[in-house]
Amino acid sequence: MKSQHPIFDTHAHYHDSRFASPDTGLPQVNELLNTLFTTEISHIINVGTDIPHSKSAIALAEQYPDMYAVVGMYPGSCPLPFDEGQMEDIIAQFAEMLDHEKVVGLGEIGFDFHYDDVPHDIQKLWFDRQMRLAKEKQVPVVIHDREAHGAVMDMIAAHPDVRGVLHSYSGSAEMARQLCDRGWMISLSGVVTFKNARQTVEVAQTVPLQHLLIETDAPYLTPHPHRGKTNHSGYLVHTAARIAEIRGISEEEVRDITRENALRFFGIKKRPTFR
Numbered sequence: 549m550k551s552q553h554p555i556f557d558t559h560a561h562y563h564d565s566r567f568a569s570p571d572t573g574l575p576q577v578n579e580l581l582n583t584l585f586t587t588e589i590s591h592i593i594n595v596g597t598d599i600p601h602s603k604s605a606i607a608l609a610e611q612y613p614d615m616y617a618v619v620g621m622y623p624g625s626c627p628l629p630f631d632e633g634q635m636e637d638i639i640a641q642f643a644e645m646l647d648h649e650k651v652v653g654l655g656e657i658g659f660d661f662h663y664d665d666v667p668h669d670i671q672k673l674w675f676d677r678q679m680r681l682a683k684e685k686q687v688p689v690v691i692h693d694r695e696a697h698g699a700v701m702d703m704i705a706a707h708p709d710v711r712g713v714l715h716s717y718s719g720s721a722e723m724a725r726q727l728c729d730r731g732w733m734i735s736l737s738g739v740v741t742f743k744n745a746r747q748t749v750e751v752a753q754t755v756p757l758q759h760l761l762i763e764t765d766a767p768y769l770t771p772h773p774h775r776g777k778t779n780h781s782g783y784l785v786h787t788a789a790r791i792a793e794i795r796g797i798s799e800e801e802v803r804d805i806t807r808e809n810a811l812r813f814f815g816i817k818k819r820p821t822f823r
């Protein structure tokens with residue numbers, strides 16, 4: 549039965565090859581998505597990381613009325629060696645994808661300083677170019693920030709007309725406050741359920757509720773008590789429950805507030821059948 553308080557999963561990768569593997573212990577992806585959309589889940593945003601994955605994120609979103617897509621170049625996927633002509637060609641393809649009715653933003657873009665496969669200066673060229681594209685197309689951005697908080701904040705400050713969300717937020721409560729002051733959103737993942745997540749718990753405690761989103765990052769970042777398994781949107785119930793516990797509010801409130809925030813932030817209209 550469909551929940552009265554269904555959850556909006558703002559960040560997942562259902563087109564990921566892991567979901568096509570029989571080793572996940574999960575049903576086939578279409579069967580899994582049908583179950584999710586008829587039980588606990590209201591909407592899902594499927595996030596691309598390069599041109600092929602963005603195309604497949606859109607193709608999957610076309611199959612479900614409440615699945616949307618975000619398209620962009622992930623920092624770890626930027627082509628090497630850097631070639632400006634190639635970047636402009638790819639940017640033109642993303643620009644065209646952004647006109648698709650199921651595409652609601654540009655991402656995931658940003659900085660990953662944990663891995664050094666792509667030099668930081670090349671990550672920066674792509675991040676900056678995509679922030680300019682977001683401004684041109686007036687779309688929100690989805691930011692990946694791994695061990696790069698200062699550089700991400702500098703990029704955001706350099707593009708004051710762009711709004712976005714920091715996905716699977718891992719910064720401090722103080723940085724979250726600065727982002728919210730700028731009109732940005734904070735998205736919390738299953739990490740908030742982990743025992744050693746002291747800083748993320750502090751963020752969950754203090755972030756203004758109207759700036760809060762939740763996500764799986766499926767197939768990654770599986771919440772407690774399912775760590776070790778392949779993540780999917782159904783496990784978001786644990787993330788919502790943990791945030792409710794931290795805030796001292798009901799699970800229903802966390803589900804309803806984060807769903808309404810996501811609909812508003814990504815400019816998604818409610819369908820007539822959606823209660």
Ligand SMILES: [Zn+2]
Pocket residue numbers: 559560561595656765
């Ligand atoms: Zn992701």
